[in-house]
Amino acid sequence: MQDNKRVPxxxxxxxxxxxVFCLIERQVRRALGSGQKMPGLYPGNQQVRPPGRMIPYHLSGLRLRVVGATDPPIIVISGGVQLHLLDLLGLEPTHPRWPET
Structure with missing residues (x-):
């Protein structure tokens, strides 16, 4: 660090x-309800309480595919866990927020 103003x-x-990390974890746990167990986070489809580090790990595999300049981007979902997490977060991956042009 060259200047102390950068540290803050x-x-x-x-x-x-x-x-943001804590808000995402909190929203997923609230959406799961009292049981708070979710399959598919670990190999073997164990029913476990979602640990905070596994949520961004599974969401990191999401990819955004831009088809054209006038078409809305497409979210590429590679696993069922990603779709379940997006559903728990209240996000619609099939309906982009951008208006149709």
């Missing part, structure tokens, strides 16, 4: 990332 900015970015 770096700490702020890290804190914001952790805040």
């Amino acid at each position: 900015a770096l700490v702020m970015v890290i804190c914001l990332a952790l805040f």
